[in-house]
Amino acid sequence: MxxxxxxxxxxxxxxxxxxxxxxxxxxxxxxxxxxxxxxxxxxxxxxxxxxxxxxxxxxxxxxxxxxxxxxxxxxxxxxxxxxxxxxxxxxxxxxxxxxxxxxxxxxxxxTAEVAGEVDWSDLMDAGLIVHEQAAERRLRMGKLLGIGYCNGKQFFKRCTSFRISKDEFLAALHEMDAAWEDQA
CATH class of the missing domain: 3.40.1360.10 (Dna Topoisomerase Vi A Subunit; Chain: A, domain 2)
Structure with a gap:
């Protein structure tokens, strides 16, 4: 139970x-x-x-x-x-x-604490905000990180409040980008 x-x-x-x-x-x-x-x-x-x-x-x-x-x-x-x-x-x-x-x-x-690991520029560099495919990329990253789909601001909040580490973020980004390239 x-x-x-x-x-x-x-x-x-x-x-x-x-x-x-x-x-x-x-x-x-x-x-x-x-x-x-x-x-x-x-x-x-x-x-x-x-x-x-x-x-x-x-x-x-x-x-x-x-x-x-x-x-x-x-x-x-x-x-x-x-x-x-x-x-x-x-x-x-x-x-x-x-x-x-x-x-x-x-x-x-x-958590109430801000992890400080993933910052706003990481989301920009990853094409999760201010990018023509940002919504689709957040959808895929949200699945890989286990935090669901949301808009850019909420995605950043979830990364910090769920204490997503920079290593975890980068590993998911690498996996997403590799799968994206395989589809192209």
């Missing part, structure tokens, strides 16, 4: 999690998270810790930010969009048990 409580968006996500692992969940019931749910999440974080595992879409990112503000030091699980999509619908409920287990095995913990 997973020690932490997994925060998901709804009942279908809970069902998908339970098919994959033995874990307890708290459902936010979508993006209109009430104060009572946020209090339960904060209590769960204090007592057992939480893992935020929201859908890899805009609404899921919004929920992730709200929950993370109320649960400092929580863990994050990220699932690539293509592993959570079925007939145009994107959600954890569409992911296979294997994809869910993999995402839960690659948790990231947010």
């Amino acid at each position: 997973i020690k932490e409580i997994i925060v998901v968006e709804g009942k279908d996500d809970t069902a998908a999690i339970k098919r994959a692992v033995d874990a307890d969940t708290i459902e936010t019931n979508g993006s209109a998270i009430g104060e009572s749910v946020l209090r339960r999440i904060a209590l769960a974080n204090e007592r057992r810790g939480i893992i935020i595992f929201t859908d890899p879409d805009h609404a899921g990112e919004r929920i992730r930010k709200i929950v993370a503000r109320h649960a400092p030091g929580c863990k994050h699980a990220f699932l690539p969009q293509e592993l959570a999509e079925y007939k145009g619908d994107i959600g954890i409920e569409n992911a296979s048990p294997e994809a869910i287990r993999k995402a839960l095995s690659e948790l990231r913990t947010e």
Whole structure:
């Protein structure tokens, strides 16, 4: 059984999690998270810790930010969009048990400290911002680093708050660029 409580968006996500692992969940019931749910999440974080595992879409990112503000030091699980999509619908409920287990095995913990390892110029040099293919490059790097897809500013924040080391960043960049060249 997973020690932490997994925060998901709804009942279908809970069902998908339970098919994959033995874990307890708290459902936010979508993006209109009430104060009572946020209090339960904060209590769960204090007592057992939480893992935020929201859908890899805009609404899921919004929920992730709200929950993370109320649960400092929580863990994050990220699932690539293509592993959570079925007939145009994107959600954890569409992911296979294997994809869910993999995402839960690659948790990231947010810290209040800034690691100072990866800086803004590293993102520019890597073509992750101010580049014609920046969005696609962030998508690929986010998968390799296990921090999901987001805009440039949020990507930088995740690199620092999840303490991505310069070596880890450069290794992922090398892997991405090698795969990119193979496709060309």
